[in-house]
Amino acid sequence: MADSSLQQPIATAGPKSQGATFQWGKWLLVAFVFGFLGLILLVPTLNVFVQAFKGGLPGLLDTFTNKFFLNAVKLTVITAAITVPLNTVFGLCAALSLANKNFPGRALLISIIDLPFSISPVVAGLMLVLLFGNRGWFGPLLDANGIKIIFALPGIVMASIFITMPFIAREVLPALEEAGTQQEEAAATLGATQWQTFWRVTLPSIKWSLLYGLILTNARAMGEFGAVTVVSGNIVGKTQTLPLFIEEAHTQYNSQGAYTAALLLACLAVVTLVVKFVLERGAGIQSKSH
Amino acid sequence: MTSSPPSSSPGLWHKILHAPWTWRVTWFYLILFLFLPMAALVLKSLTLNPAEIWRIATDPVAISTYNVTFFTALVASIINGFAGLIIAWVLVRYEFPGKRFLDAIIDLPFALPTAVAGLTLSTIYSTNGWIGGFLEPFGIKVSFTRLGVLVAMIFIALPFSVRTVQPVLQDMESEMEEAAWSMGASQWQTFRRVILPPLMPAILTGVAMGFSRAVGEYGSVVIIAGNIPFQDLIAPVLIVQRLEQFDYAGATVIGTVLLLISLVALLVINLIQARGRRFYG
Numbered sequence: 001m002a003d004s005s006l007q008q009p010i011a012t013a014g015p016k017s018q019g020a021t022f023q024w025g026k027w028l029l030v031a032f033v034f035g036f037l038g039l040i041l042l043v044p045t046l047n048v049f050v051q052a053f054k055g056g057l058p059g060l061l062d063t064f065t066n067k068f069f070l071n072a073v074k075l076t077v078i079t080a081a082i083t084v085p086l087n088t089v090f091g092l093c094a095a096l097s098l099a100n101k102n103f104p105g106r107a108l109l110i111s112i113i114d115l116p117f118s119i120s121p122v123v124a125g126l127m128l129v130l131l132f133g134n135r136g137w138f139g140p141l142l143d144a145n146g147i148k149i150i151f152a153l154p155g156i157v158m159a160s161i162f163i164t165m166p167f168i169a170r171e172v173l174p175a176l177e178e179a180g181t182q183q184e185e186a187a188a189t190l191g192a193t194q195w196q197t198f199w200r201v202t203l204p205s206i207k208w209s210l211l212y213g214l215i216l217t218n219a220r221a222m223g224e225f226g227a228v229t230v231v232s233g234n235i236v237g238k239t240q241t242l243p244l245f246i247e248e249a250h251t252q253y254n255s256q257g258a259y260t261a262a263l264l265l266a267c268l269a270v271v272t273l274v275v276k277f278v279l280e281r282g283a284g285i286q287s288k289s290h
Numbered sequence: 291m292t293s294s295p296p297s298s299s300p301g302l303w304h305k306i307l308h309a310p311w312t313w314r315v316t317w318f319y320l321i322l323f324l325f326l327p328m329a330a331l332v333l334k335s336l337t338l339n340p341a342e343i344w345r346i347a348t349d350p351v352a353i354s355t356y357n358v359t360f361f362t363a364l365v366a367s368i369i370n371g372f373a374g375l376i377i378a379w380v381l382v383r384y385e386f387p388g389k390r391f392l393d394a395i396i397d398l399p400f401a402l403p404t405a406v407a408g409l410t411l412s413t414i415y416s417t418n419g420w421i422g423g424f425l426e427p428f429g430i431k432v433s434f435t436r437l438g439v440l441v442a443m444i445f446i447a448l449p450f451s452v453r454t455v456q457p458v459l460q461d462m463e464s465e466m467e468e469a470a471w472s473m474g475a476s477q478w479q480t481f482r483r484v485i486l487p488p489l490m491p492a493i494l495t496g497v498a499m500g501f502s503r504a505v506g507e508y509g510s511v512v513i514i515a516g517n518i519p520f521q522d523l524i525a526p527v528l529i530v531q532r533l534e535q536f537d538y539a540g541a542t543v544i545g546t547v548l549l550l551i552s553l554v555a556l557l558v559i560n561l562i563q564a565r566g567r568r569f570y571g
Contacts, residue, residue: 025477026384029376029379030380030386032376033376033377033380033392034388034392036373036377037377037392037395037396039421040444040445040448041395041396041398041399041445041448042395043414043421044407044410044411044414045395045398045402045410047410047413047414047420051413090315090316092312093312093313093315093319094316096312097310111556111560112320112324113320115556117503118502118506118552118553118555118556119506119552120505120507120545120548120549120552121506122506122526122527122530122548123506123526123529123545123549123552124327126331126529126533126541126545127330127545128327128330129533129538130327130330130331131326131327133538136330137333158323162324162327165319165323165324216400219400219401222403223403223404223405223406224403225403225404225405225508225509226404226506226507226509226526229509229530230529230530230533242405243403243404244405246405246406247405247409247513250409250412255413259409262405262406262409262410265402265403265405266402266406268403269398269401269402269403269406270401272401273394273395273397273398273401276394276397276401277390277394
């Protein structure tokens, strides 16, 4: 990874940005970008806020007292509260196992960890149904013991875990590689235990990447729709998360309800982007595609 | 945690038992939450007989959903390939007011839940929405048509095309460009012969990643589309419909087709990146 701070000198050194004759070309492209992003990203996002406040404060409060809405909020928060810590442990372990090591199959293992990003969320949900559904592989066994996974919280959590599995490992791994092993080795030489080395040396060097991974995992876990649709059964007031509430309110022409729930999730997205922006400026986390 | 080369070659069990605990957690988690579900899908499709699989996979409704899904995803990712290149170019090379803001909101589709995206896009692009109302006099309908599917797919896949090209463009040396420029190459020639070739692997990677994401997309599309077979029904929505009818075999076969396509897309992405590294270091 080359240093991305090279951006500044290049931004002004390009021959095209200097010749006054080409300025119209620049502004044409800038106008295109504003137009395209406006139509695809900006206007739709603004619309969420406009529609949510269309009915004024009473409209918003009306939804906020709806018990199915409150149940959806609760379920979404619980799901994220279980998914994020579990995936954090996994992400850290995977990154620690892979960083600064060379072994055959390492690249393959990284691809495997990334796999959930390539699989359609609906297919991920389908896999869980085939495994734990009442006609699935473990269906009879779970039935006999009275354990419900599909159409219940465990299924929703497993679907969220599947979808968000790669985020933390993917953010932390490059940070660990960049930090190198010298400091850890020094700590070990000075008699620190593995835990001490982790808490005092490793963790501080990856904290911003870890935080960014946490934020992404949380945003995706709270917003996951496709996989959760398949495993939750969408039982109103029981297994309905916020994204499912949005769809149901929308199909029942309850625009205010749909947009109030959308407002909450849009605020979550804005917070996610602001945190990312701050981390990128302050801690040099690089933008990358997911 | 460093593994010292053992004197006698240890067995697999020895290796597993003596692996660092971070390794054991990683593999336990992968097996439980990733391999087991994937195995369930593969095993389920193996229990169906080939004639049955063929009948379900080539059912006219299924074929029409492949057409809608793959064709629309391809068009969306190609549009994003061009738009992403221009956006990355503008963000790296130019200074203008609002640049940082634009750069920050590129990731919005990663952060905004797909249900929210589908909801707001379907409102805006409906015939009485802000943008849809403007298009309606021209006879263009977006929401509840294939065009709506396209808009949703462009939305969710856009960041891939920008974020793959942007870092490559940032790291690109301007010396070659200046050399071409000083030797009298036109702006277009410089772009096509000097700038574009090293960017191609990144552009193609972005297109392939966007395609892969668009093919699997469910949330935003199910809300903006009418979900009518032969018109705008996509494969992931068909899987959900089959499951709602408790047709597990149908859902499994179509799910396996989608899974195979995702794996092929992943392979293509890796090949493009490997080639890119070989040629442009």
